[in-house]
Amino acid sequence: MQQNSFFNYNGTIFKANEKVIDVNDRSYRYGDGCFETMKLINGKIILQNYHVERLTTSLQKLQFIKIDFFSTQKFIDSIIQLAEKNYHNELARIRITVSRGNAALYDEIMQIPNYLIQTFALNNSITELNENGMCIGFYDAAEKPCDMFSNLKTNNYLPYTLAALWAKQNKLNDVLLCNSKGNICDASIANIFIIKNKIIKTPALTEGCIAGTMRKYLLNCFKEKNILYEETVLTKNDVLTADEVFLTNAIQGIKWVQQCENISYKNLATKFLYNNFIKPLFC
Helix, strand or coil: CCCCCEEEECCEEEECCCCCCCCCEHHHHHCCEEEEEEEEECCEECCHHHHHHHHHHHHHHCCCCCCCHHHCHHHHHHHHHHHHHCCCCCEEEEEEEEECCECCCCCCCCCCCEEEEEEEECCHHHHCCCCCCEEEEEEEEEEECCCCCCCCCECCCHHHHHHHHHHHHCCCCEEEEEECCCCEEEECCCEEEEEECCEEEEECHHHCCCCCHHHHHHHHHHHHCCCCEEEECCCHHHHHCCCEEEEEECCCEEEEEEEECCEECCCHHHHHHHHHHHHHHHC
């Protein structure tokens, strides 16, 4: 699989082994910034408008100076051109990392965002519904707050990083995190949905989950097709008593969960959702 040989930093192409981030960068020091992960198929960014909208919202909430570059075709073209240069234009994961630059905590700072574009080749299996269901659990060592920054993909990603590490140590595919109220928030790399009594449920944004682009896309599909759904409060008991559970993100689309702790789930409705909403998106 072709690895990324080049990256784009503030509009300049560098080789993968070149160093461009300063030791005083606030993203490294404080996690001051955000990131966006996109999927590119045959030179096209999937859910492009959703990603641009979320990135713009993130920059506004993090008080970067207003800049229209990230919503321009020039920005999109720079992503596609980098993917082509890395031979990733057929199927790739794109990561955009934004930071505030160099300064100590109370120093005068420039609010113009610095950006880094990277591309990573993906295996074709990533576009398919997983045949073997995921095994997940609950991660209780960290609690996500429910504030105005909770829905953002910030560079301060510690709860999710440690949750993913714990999942790997315990031979799980992913784990669910709770918020400060003890309710289910999301998974380490995905949003969570459950199906109970033919109603699809997912934590509301007020519960502190990441505002996932695939989550938003599916909710819009449900609304358009009059599929019953709720953005609500989910508890651990809701997960353990669900008929089906699935996870979503921009890269994997939808992945069905076969087991949580000692509870097993079906995947009939999940297959329907994949075939009708995800598969056409990735074709």
